Amino acid sequence: MRKYTTIFIQALMANLSVAGTVQADKGEKHWIYDDFEERVYAVAYDQGVVLAGGRGETVKAINPETQEKLWAFDRHGDTIEAIVADSGVAYSGSSGRNEDHIRAIDIESGEQLWSFEGYGIQDLAVGGGSVYAASQGGEVISVDAHEGSKEWIFDGFETSLGSPSVNGIATDGERVYAAGDCDDYPVRALDADTGEVVWRMDHDEEMFGIGTNGSHVLAGDTDNVIHTLDAETGESVKEYKGHHRTPQDIAVDDELFYSASSDETLRVGYVYAGTEYHVFDSFENDVNSVTLDQGIIYSASGGRLGSDDNAVRAFSLNQHPDDEHQQEEGGNNQEASSHEGESIVDLFHARWEVKDIDGGDDLYSFDDKVYIGDSNEKIIALDARSGDRLWDVPYASSVPYIDEDHIYTSDGNTIKILDRQTGEVDQQWDDYDIDPSYGSSHIVSQDDILWITEGEKFFVYNINEQEKIWEREFSRRADFLSRHDKNIIYSSGEEVGLYTPEGDPLPWYDDWANAQDSAYDSDKIYIGASREVKAFESTSRFDHRCERWRCIPPEWTYEHDGSVESVEHYDGKIYALGDIRRDKNGIRVLDPETGDKVQTIEVASGAIDFEISDGWLYVLIRDRRDRILRSIRIQ
Structure with missing residues (x-):
């Protein structure tokens, strides 16, 4: 669901001419790909290819310029919960009665490179030559990204009722950040090489989506709050309370965070101020995943039965992310105005x-x-x-x-x-x-x-x-x-x-x-x-x-x-x-x-x-x- 990234917002794809795309205006979507029969839970991007999967048990590779399917990988035997990608390889994780596997896929050919059997894969992160998995069994698993072999396991999430679960995971290459459901300390920072605990965040609510930009960690809880934490210490810095339902996934760059939520929105806010900048609200179903690459925002949606919004979308923001006249169709901002040919901000x-x-x-x-x-x-x-x-x-x-x-x-x-x-x-x-x-x-x-x-x-x-x-x-x-x-x-x-x-x-x-x-x-x-x-x-x-x-x-x-x-x-x-x-x-x-x-x-x-x-x-x-x-x- 997530890939660690440190980028600045850019003005991109200003004059798309391919069929089916929308010109990249301020805060508008570029395109939508909806050739999915069931919910889409995960989206990733690497080397010019968008990768998505979900209940359909298939990872699809999409050309973002033409919205054409490049290939489909169908060796998973159950729901695909997470996809991340790095250096030409996609890593997909599944969870269900029939299969709990991480599979490495060559992005160019769509062929499997290796597989790793885990337990209830909920989320994935990649960085520093390792793939990190969050599991339903309360474990964080580190796997060698090249060979698919186990490096270490952390099993310190505990609960007095039922079994603990790690719901979200992110990494900056030096530390791994895990968010879950346990009696206390639902956010842990682990050493990426050893799995040892660096710090713990004590909180009363279950945590889901989590992301990092290296200096800060953002985690969303079941009270619909996104917590900004200092990546070095775990100290709480800010809180964002704009969502109406749980944030499922969070991507972060140097200044902004992007949160996907089951309230049918993708919200953009300021990391350090905890304030909202923009809301993409044209979804008709849960927004399950979000990822970034070179200023383009990709989302995966789908959830409740009876909805057709099982789709991947591509959005962008203008290079001036505080101009209030940035608007997605159906969004909450105003159009830009002009006067005598000059630019008015x-x-x-x-x-x-x-x-x-x-x-x-x-x-x-x-x-x-x-x-x-x-x-x-x-x-x-x-x-x-x-x-x-x-x-x-x-x-x-x-x-x-x-x-x-x-x-x-x-x-x-x-x-x-x-x-x-x-x-x-x-x-x-x-x-x-x-x-x-x-x-x-x-x-x-x-x-x-x-x-x-x-x-x-x-x-x-x-x-x-x-x-x-x-x-x-x-x-x-x-x-x-x-x-x-x-x-x-x-x-x-x-x-x-x-x-x-x-x-x-x-x-x-x-x-x-x-x-x-x-x-x-x-x-x-x-x-x-x-x-x-x-x-x-x-x-x-x-x-x-x-x-x-x-x-x-x-x-x-x-x-x-x-x-x-x-x-x-x-x-x-x-x-x-x-x-x-x-x-x-x-x-x-x-x-x-x-x-x-x-x-x-x-x-x-x-x-x-x-x-x-x-x-x-x-x-x-x-x-x-x-x-x-x-x-x-x-x-």
């Missing part, structure tokens, strides 16, 4: 959402964490994948700057440099005697230099020596600081310009009120202010003092619908957030060469800041006195 469907943030306007993301400064003078660190709060520290009401190792912050009297991973103080300067009435500072770190603004003043410190190098005073309060190469972009009143590390000002544009943010790449500097984004050429002209104001005109100007609050450069595009108070706040995605709008990301009214990291968008939203943070996939 409505991103209200989030991977996770955090609401318990008490004020604060500062947002920063770095690698696996998101940082927020709240109004209670705390810095909050969240897990970027799940939204879980990792820690908070009462050091400041803003997060001025973060680099690979540290967080730099100031409260007007003290400069603190915190460890980015833990929030613990690495350095503290108590003789930093700036008037705290100026409020939160802007801080930028570069090499051994710390650039700080407090009100109308601008300071540069040597971090190692904790000594002030120089200071300057603006005519008005500084609005922001941002790095550009070895210089610093600043905004003060109607002046936008640069400072060199030596303290030389390079003003290059004025008569511009309320500059809020900047971004840059190797060619240009992008400034957001009022309702505009302006791009300036990034050349050696910044290395000398301008003889007069406005000496460098912008290369292009984009007029936003709202006051520009934040600007980011990411993956070759410019993202600009505007405050559109009577409508949804919109992030406009601009071509950095021309300033043309190529996409609109509609977020939510009240959005005040955003960050982009590793293909994820983090949006901070003002909701009366509180703040909401959402995590959304954009790539």
Whole structure:
């Protein structure tokens, strides 16, 4: 039923032309193969072939491009409960009064390579040169994948009533994860080489479907709950409660899980957040098995008598798995919209959402964490994948700057440099005697230099020596600081310009009120202010003092619908957030060469800041006195 796989979602098969297929739209099925007289319990994929079997006692090989049967293997003598495949070999397991066998089948020819007699084969997994079987007798059996010989048996599942059963099994090559029906500890992690127990999960309910991506294990119970467990320890991480009946099978990739259930759905959710992304619900019977390969999802269905839905289906998701306008026919999402030829992405469907943030306007993301400064003078660190709060520290009401190792912050009297991973103080300067009435500072770190603004003043410190190098005073309060190469972009009143590390000002544009943010790449500097984004050429002209104001005109100007609050450069595009108070706040995605709008990301009214990291968008939203943070996939 399962094959261990670690893949990323891709956009695939966008223009299928074979007869009987459906064009691969966002979240729609590609095809359906229903030449089965009885229930289909298992599906697998390997080397361009789909393999399926069930009550019919026959394994069928299907060409996924033409939906033609390539061969049928009929040497099983009873119901086929599971199929897995690897390196050109399919492994099928049967269970019943007449036979309990694992059979290895050459995928190219359909010929049997070997057979192994077990007891009540319920599920199979393959990895690391071994096939692992879950049995009705409460055993996990390891079989050599090449020879079909027994390697080890684990029989530690026990029950006081009747006999124990192992219902599901998965492997990541190092450990084998087994889910079953026993008095306690229904999920066990076993060493793949020896069968020895690595950890056990204590739970009151019987477990069925199980899957892993190497870092986490997902197991479904008879209460219809999918539990996400840490693969190293077995510790519970998240729970998903979207199913209405027991999850029968689970496949997992790096970000998403895919669960087949007897509630006639195949559900897709986020591994680390435990939230639902999409539901495929056009089935007319139990969904018994699911497997993945190169972004295509294959399912097997069939169950109750009187239904004709004994079939294998192929689905896919769009490469942007958080676009809410992905829809399978009969699904629960909305169609994409368009306006004047541009691409509009409505991103209200989030991977996770955090609401318990008490004020604060500062947002920063770095690698696996998101940082927020709240109004209670705390810095909050969240897990970027799940939204879980990792820690908070009462050091400041803003997060001025973060680099690979540290967080730099100031409260007007003290400069603190915190460890980015833990929030613990690495350095503290108590003789930093700036008037705290100026409020939160802007801080930028570069090499051994710390650039700080407090009100109308601008300071540069040597971090190692904790000594002030120089200071300057603006005519008005500084609005922001941002790095550009070895210089610093600043905004003060109607002046936008640069400072060199030596303290030389390079003003290059004025008569511009309320500059809020900047971004840059190797060619240009992008400034957001009022309702505009302006791009300036990034050349050696910044290395000398301008003889007069406005000496460098912008290369292009984009007029936003709202006051520009934040600007980011990411993956070759410019993202600009505007405050559109009577409508949804919109992030406009601009071509950095021309300033043309190529996409609109509609977020939510009240959005005040955003960050982009590793293909994820983090949006901070003002909701009366509180703040909401959402995590959304954009790539």
